[in-house]
Amino acid sequence: MSASQTMACVFGNPIEQSKSPIIHALFAEQFDIDLQYVKRFAEADAFAFSADEFFSLPNTIGANVTMPFKHDALKWVSSLSSQAKRAGAVNTIIRKGSIFEGDNTDGVGLVNDLKDHGVDLQGLNILVVGAGGAAKGVLPALIDAGTNQLSVYNRSADKAIALVNETNHYKDNIATVYDDAAYDEAKEGFDLIINATSLSLYGKLPQISDLVFSNKPVVYDMVYQPSPTVFMQKANSFGCTNNIDGLGMLVNQAAQSFYLWFGHYPEVGKVHQYLLANK
Structure with missing residues (x-):
């Protein structure tokens, strides 16, 4: 590392699959920034130790945080942006001298x-599968985009209820807890299903009713893989033809992180196309 080189990283477990180093290298090239961006594996109970170790290095400007550490990062940072407070999870750390802000x-x-991908969120009925940091991070933005109704399904109903109650503080009655019986009683089906769990990384499916696919919704899996995820494959088997993985989300959220670190907003289209061509 040169004396002038800036450092950033992504924390995760697992982390081998991360494309963040490639994305940020391509962003840095756009502005001729000398950036070293690396993957940082942390043990499940050792995020704070790993973060302390990384930010003890000179020239560290920030970090991204992926599953399962978005709640750990929330506790580790010195301060929170309004978006992080609202989301209740941190995926970006910005170093500001001795202060570490979570966003x-x-x-x-x-x-x-x-x-x-041409999906207009205005007025949509959305099912979010999962109630962890990934789900918490996106619900505020989905509300702001004008969605009609958000339903949350999680294997642990208590976590889903807690997330729904928190979400409804920002907009009354926009969120509900989904279970199999609730769908039978619903007046309308789902227009969009978002898998916010990490199960697809392990080739596993959330244990959710097949009825969720009956309205032929758009299906979005936050996980990205070289081929369609098992969740996308299942949706396709039920006639859902608009299935999207999380690669584009990764590029777009990375662009916002890059902006928070450097004050420059990169062009994302070419980076996304590069990744698609090199899956």
């Missing part, structure tokens, strides 16, 4: 990617 760019990344 959340997941929601912006998701909404922008859906727009890039």
